Amino acid sequence: MPLVRIDALPTHDDATLAALGDAVHQALTETLGFPEDDLFQVISSGGLVRYGTYPGIARDDGVVFISITMRVGRTCAQKKALYARIAELAAARAGIEPRNVLISVTENHPADWSFGEGVAQYLE
Amino acid sequence: MPLVRIDALPTHDDATLAALGDAVHQALTETLGFPEDDLFQVISSGGLVRYGTYPGIARDDGVVFISITMRVGRTCAQKKALYARIAELAAARAGIEPRNVLISVTENHPADWSFGEGVAQYLE
C-alpha cells in the first residue's frame, strides 16, 4: 500500500534513484512490516526542486523529497524508526547523504485504496 | 474539486492518458455526483513508475496510479462504486486493464480549497 513519491534534481541519475527507491522500500518493509511485493513508487527528476535550510540543515542539490501515503495507524515510534532506516539505507544503497533526505507522510483510511480490478481490497 | 493525479509509464501515449483522464472524470461525476466542469487533473508519464504484485495482482508496464484528493464525506459504499466504475471505464475508454488500475484517495476539508481568485469558495 504505501504509495511513495520521490522527487529529485537531475543531479541523481536513474540508477541512483532506483537504488533510493529500493532503500525506501527496504526501510518500509523492515520497520513497518509491509510485504515485499507491496511496492508502488513514482520517482521523478524532471521538476524544479527548491529547498531551504530549515531547521538548520545544510542541504545541497543532492536533496531528495520522499512523500509516503499510507493508511493511518503507525505509531510515532514506528515512524521514527522508518525515518532513521530510510536515511541509513539511502546512504548505504544510493550514496545519498542523510542531510539531503526529506520525508513526509500523509495518512488515509482502508476505504481509500484500490489495488486493481476496481475493488477496495481492504474492505473485502 | 477532486484533484486527480495520474502517473504512468511511457507505455501509454498521450491520447490514451487523456482517455484515461476522461474515464476517471466520468466515474467521479457518475458515482460521487461531481459537476461535469469540476475537473482538475495532472497526468504524467515522465517519471519512473515501479510496482509489485501486492495483493496477488499480476500488473505489467501498463500500470497506472490514480491519486485523488477530495473533501472528506464520501461513504465506503460510494468509494467502492467509484473504484469499480473507474476500472470499468478505464478499460472501455482507454483500453487499460482493470488489474493495472491502482487508486488511492486522500481527504481534506472545505477550508482546504481555493478554486481561483484567492477565495476559499467552500467557506463563502
Add this chain to the structure above:
Amino acid sequence: MPLVRIDALPTHDDATLAALGDAVHQALTETLGFPEDDLFQVISSGGLVRYGTYPGIARDDGVVFISITMRVGRTCAQKKALYARIAELAAARAGIEPRNVLISVTENHPADWSFGEGVAQYLE
C-alpha cells in the same frame, strides 16, 4: 515544513514558475508564520494539466495547481488569508492571473515529518 507542489502547463517558462514559487513562499511566511528558510517545493510543467470551469471560473492554459502539505492546526481565517495573498503575489511577482490559481491543502501531523538526518524533528 510546508511541502509545496506546483503543476503547470509549458505555457509558463522556468523563470515564471520560479517567481510563482517565490510568491507562494512569501505568502506562506507572511500569513502562516513559516520561517524564511522553511522552503520545500517541486515545480513541474512536464505533465498534462487539465481543467474545467468549476465553480464558474474562466481559466485558461495559464492555470497553475498549487498543492500544499503541512501540519494540521491552521485556522480557516489563516487559510483564507493565505489563499488571498498567494493570488495577489502570483499576479504581482509572476504575472499569473488570480482566476488561474488553484490551491489545495492536505494536512498531516508532527510525527509525519523528517527534515533530514533520519530524525523526526518535531518529536524531539
